[in-house]
Every structure is written in structure tokens, then in C-alpha cells.
Amino acid sequence: MTDHLIDQELLAIRHCPSCRGTLPERPTPPALVCSKCGLQYPVRDGIPVMLIEEATPSDR
Numbered sequence: 001m002t003d004h005l006i007d008q009e010l011l012a013i014r015h016c017p018s019c020r021g022t023l024p025e026r027p028t029p030p031a032l033v034c035s036k037c038g039l040q041y042p043v044r045d046g047i048p049v050m051l052i053e054e055a056t057p058s059d060r
């Protein structure tokens with residue numbers, strides 16, 4: 001049961017928590033950038049920070 005919940009979270013980690021858009025990786029600077037709403041999630045020590053309050057909006 002808990003394994004299923006963990007799998008769901010791992011799947012969700014690749015989607016924007018704000019709009020559920022896909023998150024292509026951007027190598028420099030390291031970030032996951034939402035293809036829908038443009039929020040940029042920082043990557044710290046190789047770990048994506050999937051928190052809306054940590055994300056920065058795209059300028060464009």
C-alpha cells in the first residue's frame with residue numbers, strides 16, 4: 001500500500017505541483033522549468049526542489 005503511494009509521489013515529482021505541467025530539465029543553471037506556467041524549480045545538490053514557494057517565475 002505504501003509502495004503505491006511512494007510510486008505516485010515519484011511520478012508527481014516530474015510534474016509541476018502548481019499546474020501539473022511537464023518539467024524539462026535545464027542544465028545551466030540547473031533547474032526544472034515548467035513548460036506550462038514557466039515556474040523554475042531549483043536543483044540543489046542534484047535534487048530538484050519541488051516546492052512552489054521555492055520556485056521562481058519565468059520572466060517570459
Ligand SMILES: [Zn+2]
Nearest residue numbers: 016019034037
Ligand atoms: Zn507549472
